[in-house]
Amino acid sequence: MRKPTVLIIDDEKNLVSSLMFSLEEEGMTVFAAYEGKDGLAEIENRSPDVVLLDLKLPDQSGFDVLDRIQTLSAPPITIMISAHGDTRAAVEAVKKGAQDYITKPFDLDELILLIQRNHKHRQLTEEVAYRREREADTHGLIGRSAAMRKLLETVERIGNSSARTILLQGPSGSGKTLIAKALHSTRDKTAPFVAVNCASLPENLLEAELFGAEKGAYTGADKRRTGLVELANGGTLFLDEIGELPLPLQAKLLTFLETHRFRPVGGQKEIDADLRVIAASNRNLQTEAQAGKFREDLFYRLNVMPLTIPSLADRKDDIPMLASNFAWELATQESCQPINLTSETLTRLCNYSWPGNIRELRNTIERLTILYAGESIGIDRLPPEIIGSTSQAKSSAEADYRDPINSSSSLASEMAKREAQCILEALAQSNGRKGDAANSLGISRHALKRRMQKLGLIGDEL
Structure with missing residues (x-):
C-alpha cells in the first residue's frame, strides 16, 4: 500500500517541525499549516490522505475546521490533537466525524501507528467498494479466462430471454448458486429470489416446503403455511441439488412446470404462479434418468435451457484474480489487512487441481487470512495438499530492515x-x-x- 500524504494544522512550530521530520522518515509526504484557514486551503489544493488537526488554533476552533472538512465530497482522515485534559473535547470531535484523536504529549510511535492504521483501513474500504462495484457489472462473477467470458456471455443471453426453466450442471463448489443469482438479476433484481437445497430437508417436509400446506393438513399444521413456490411468484425459484428430489415429488414438480399451477398439501384449490425455475445438480441427470434414479420426463422438461458450469481446473487463468478478490473480501470480514500472495505462491495455486473448486480456493484463502493477516504468503504457508508431498517448500519471509538514520542516503x-x-x-x-x-x-x-x-x-x- 502507498504511503499517506499528511497535513499538520497546528500553531506550535516546534511540534510541527518535529512531526514533519518523524513522518517524512517513515516515507510519508508531509505539509503544514499554522492556522485553520490556511489548513483548509491546503486541503483544497493538495487533497491529503490524513489531517492532524489541533483543537485550538489562532484564528478559529479546530471544531470549525472539522465541520468544514466534513462537508467535502471526499473528506480526508482527520486525527484530532488535543492538550492534556481535553480528552472529552477530542471524543466529541470523533462524534462530529474525526476518525481518531491523540493527546499531548504523545508518543511518536503511537501517532505513526494511528496514522498508518487509519490510512490502511481507508484504503481497504475503498478497494473493497471498488471491487464490489466492478463485480456488480458482471453479477459478481469474477474471471477473464476464455471459459469465463463464454459463461458470462451465455448468462446474459439466457438471463434476458423468456426461458422459464434452466438447468445448471457442474461439479460441487463451482459456483452454481452464484450463476443462478446472476441469471435472476439479469432480468429483474427487484423480484424475489428464493433458493432451497433439495438435499437439506426430509422427504416428508419437502412437499410442504415447496408448495405450502393448509391448516390441519398434517400433525402440527396449526396454520396455513406458504410454500417457496408461492413466495417466488414473479421472480425465481432456485432448486439446488435437484437430483436429491424424491421421485414422487418429481412428478408434482413436473406438473407444476407444465401448467404453472400447484395445489398446497391438504388444499382443494389450485394456485397460479408465474416464475422462472432454475434447477442445479452436480450429477449427470441424463445418466441418472437412464438408470431410473431421476424421472426422464422431468429431465427433458428441465433441460430446455442447459448451462454447464466449468470447474476451476478448466479456468485456471482466473485463479489469481479470484484469490486476490477473496483476500480483500475476507480481510474486510475479519477486520484485518489482506494477505499478499507471492508470485511463487500464485503459480503453485494455479498448478493445483482444486477438486473442491472455487469453494476450496475460498476456504484456503480464508484459512491463510485468519492465520497470517496482512503478511506475505510464501509456498511454505500453503496447506500440505497444495504444496505436494514431493515439493520443496521455500520460505519467502526475509527481514529487509534499513535504518533511515544510519543510511548512506x-x-x-x-x-x-x-x-x-x-x-x-x-x-x-x-x-x-x-x-x-x-x-x-x-x-x-x-x-x-x-x-x-x-x-x-x-x-x-x-
Whole structure:
C-alpha cells in the first residue's frame, strides 16, 4: 500500500517541525499549516490522505475546521490533537466525524501507528467498494479466462430471454448458486429470489416446503403455511441439488412446470404462479434418468435451457484474480489487512487441481487470512495438499530492515540533521530541561529519549 500524504494544522512550530521530520522518515509526504484557514486551503489544493488537526488554533476552533472538512465530497482522515485534559473535547470531535484523536504529549510511535492504521483501513474500504462495484457489472462473477467470458456471455443471453426453466450442471463448489443469482438479476433484481437445497430437508417436509400446506393438513399444521413456490411468484425459484428430489415429488414438480399451477398439501384449490425455475445438480441427470434414479420426463422438461458450469481446473487463468478478490473480501470480514500472495505462491495455486473448486480456493484463502493477516504468503504457508508431498517448500519471509538514520542516503542524513537541530533548539529554549523540551515538541519524555538516542545526541541515560 502507498504511503499517506499528511497535513499538520497546528500553531506550535516546534511540534510541527518535529512531526514533519518523524513522518517524512517513515516515507510519508508531509505539509503544514499554522492556522485553520490556511489548513483548509491546503486541503483544497493538495487533497491529503490524513489531517492532524489541533483543537485550538489562532484564528478559529479546530471544531470549525472539522465541520468544514466534513462537508467535502471526499473528506480526508482527520486525527484530532488535543492538550492534556481535553480528552472529552477530542471524543466529541470523533462524534462530529474525526476518525481518531491523540493527546499531548504523545508518543511518536503511537501517532505513526494511528496514522498508518487509519490510512490502511481507508484504503481497504475503498478497494473493497471498488471491487464490489466492478463485480456488480458482471453479477459478481469474477474471471477473464476464455471459459469465463463464454459463461458470462451465455448468462446474459439466457438471463434476458423468456426461458422459464434452466438447468445448471457442474461439479460441487463451482459456483452454481452464484450463476443462478446472476441469471435472476439479469432480468429483474427487484423480484424475489428464493433458493432451497433439495438435499437439506426430509422427504416428508419437502412437499410442504415447496408448495405450502393448509391448516390441519398434517400433525402440527396449526396454520396455513406458504410454500417457496408461492413466495417466488414473479421472480425465481432456485432448486439446488435437484437430483436429491424424491421421485414422487418429481412428478408434482413436473406438473407444476407444465401448467404453472400447484395445489398446497391438504388444499382443494389450485394456485397460479408465474416464475422462472432454475434447477442445479452436480450429477449427470441424463445418466441418472437412464438408470431410473431421476424421472426422464422431468429431465427433458428441465433441460430446455442447459448451462454447464466449468470447474476451476478448466479456468485456471482466473485463479489469481479470484484469490486476490477473496483476500480483500475476507480481510474486510475479519477486520484485518489482506494477505499478499507471492508470485511463487500464485503459480503453485494455479498448478493445483482444486477438486473442491472455487469453494476450496475460498476456504484456503480464508484459512491463510485468519492465520497470517496482512503478511506475505510464501509456498511454505500453503496447506500440505497444495504444496505436494514431493515439493520443496521455500520460505519467502526475509527481514529487509534499513535504518533511515544510519543510511548512506543523503536525503535521510539531511532529515536527521534537521531533526537533531530542532531538538537542540527546543533544549536550548528550555535551558536543558528535557521534560520541558519534550512538551514543547508535543511528544513524551520517553519519545524524546528514543529520538535523541537514535540521532546519537545522548547515550543510554537521559
